[in-house]
Amino acid sequence: MTTQPRITVIGAGLAGLTAAITAAESGARVTLYESHRTPGGRARTSEGPYRTNEGPHALYNGGPHWTWLAQRDLIGPLAPLPPREAARLRLHRDGRLRRTPPLAMLRLLRRRPEHAPVDSDFLTWATGEVGETGARAAAHFVAVALFHHDPGSLSAAFVHERLRRATKLPPEAHYPRGGWSAVTERMVAHAWNLGVRIETGARVDALPDTGGPTIVATSLDAARRLLDDDDTLRWDSGRTTLVDLAVRTRKNDVFAVSDLDAPGWIERFTAQDPSLAPAGEQLVQGQLPLAPHESKADGVAHAERLLDLGFPGWRERTTWRRESVATGRTGAVDRPGTTWRDRPRIDRGHGVFLAGDQVAAPGLLSEVSFNSGIEAATLAVKAARAGRTGGTWKAWKTGGTGTSGGTDGTGTTGDPGSLDLNLA
Incomplete structure (x- = not known):
């Protein structure tokens, strides 16, 4: 037996x-x-009237984990983002909210992942490809998928892969209903x-x-x-101020603000899932990456500047608020x-x-x-x-097994029974 x-x-x-x-x-x-x-x-996801996650969360469908979850019927209902809400994404650039990114940033998206080198930092490589303006805008935009205060200093290959996935159309990001x-x-x-x-x-x-x-x-x-x-x-990893905010509903609030002048992201999660807040209220969550010398207050001040632009009158409309700092809890970043x-x-x-x-x-x-x-x-x-x-x-x-020292870094020995994870 x-x-x-x-x-x-x-x-x-x-x-x-x-x-x-x-x-x-x-x-x-x-x-x-x-x-x-x-x-x-x-x-x-927190209990109570405001169902918040620990920072902005989305489920990307471009990796093998999506198939793994779907095969077991574990994804469940998703909260689709209505097209009219998606059109309310705004980009903060040169102190103003804009609807479109710099053309140089769009040109960068055409570069295939294998063109971005591992050994160079992203800002240096991207500047050589499309110029500094587009490179900095792209580095700041991709912070939504990095939670890092200086994405331009990270490996070009690492950042560019995430930039392409974060901007892919149709979007890879999906939202589980209920958090x-x-x-x-x-x-x-x-x-x-x-x-x-x-x-x-x-x-x-x-x-x-x-x-x-x-x-x-x-x-x-x-x-x-x-x-x-x-x-x-x-x-x-990253160090990030997390801001959770509930405000009374007001017509024409944006869906999200992506800061292209400095890494930062504010998103209205009830745009796709109204169940996350009581009727008549909107749940807004933001992540504002912090440099080593910055404090939570610096991140909060950054969030408030973006809120002033995207959610006029938000202070008078606020019904609930919470702030925190996530340190080393936002995934790996590769130098x-x-x-x-x-x-x-x-x-x-x-x-x-x-x-x-x-x-x-x-x-x-x-x-x-x-x-x-x-x-x-x-x-x-x-x-x-x-x-x-x-x-x-x-x-x-x-x-002891030792450390088998497989070239994939996981310690696998190349046995046919082990998983091939080179899929994402």
Whole structure:
């Protein structure tokens, strides 16, 4: 009789839920630990009359995670953006709101992704292609998909791929009706139906010895604490002021303001999903990236300048407001000379695997979490089975797997059974 592989997953955000489902579908017995009372991680949607996410959220359909979710009927109803609302996107340039971007920025979109070099910064490369005006406008616009204060300083290949996806027509961005929790709740239900044991309110301070592999699906800071202060578990991310605002409805409010003079984005999420706020009110969310020397107050002041332009009289109409700063919680960004393959590897050796939005997996924003969760689960199940065939799991674990050093940066060995993640 074959014994089921036993897999432990720490963290029930998008990466952890994806890993747990993937492992359970492979026949493993999975226990999923989450320190909060509810699963979802940064994909949780707040309860109450104003259903906010942790910063602006959208689900892009250009990556393999979309197919993965759709195959399991986990996407659910989407909130389409009416064409009349999409036409209300405004671009802040030279102190004014405009309807169209600089022509040079549009010319840049014609450059294919492979034309953008890994080793050069985006601003230098794009300036050589279309001039500085178009290059800076493009760098600031793409901050909506980066949450970084200086996108022009990042790898040209990294930024340009995201610029093309963020501006693609028809748009790749889609909005789950009711907020992101609607997706994570379906993922949790699917995991339960597969037999995953989910322990909420369960803080894990040390790797459990459960007789099987462990997938750490947390932030890199939390993973570093769990894995003996492993200093290699670091990667650049963003630091961003998040502003949530509810205002009484007023005709002709814009749908969104993209700042082309400096990175920043304000979006009216009830334009596509009125259920996110009470009747007669609009929910506005913004993300304003912060430089190292800037404070939350600087980001708030930036948001207010954009609100003054796109939402006249917003102060008198405000019914609710919240501000915060997200530090290192906005996904990985790649510096010149690096790609996703250089980020912390998924296979940590000795039966430990890493998943999350800052690890060695491709994709845009949350796609990294999905892709790394699938890869971590696939490797963990294979490791558990290999450990049993070679003797006891304990013997395999203490013998160690090393770090297989696959050229994809994930630690895969090129076995045909592992996933090919070069899709995003």
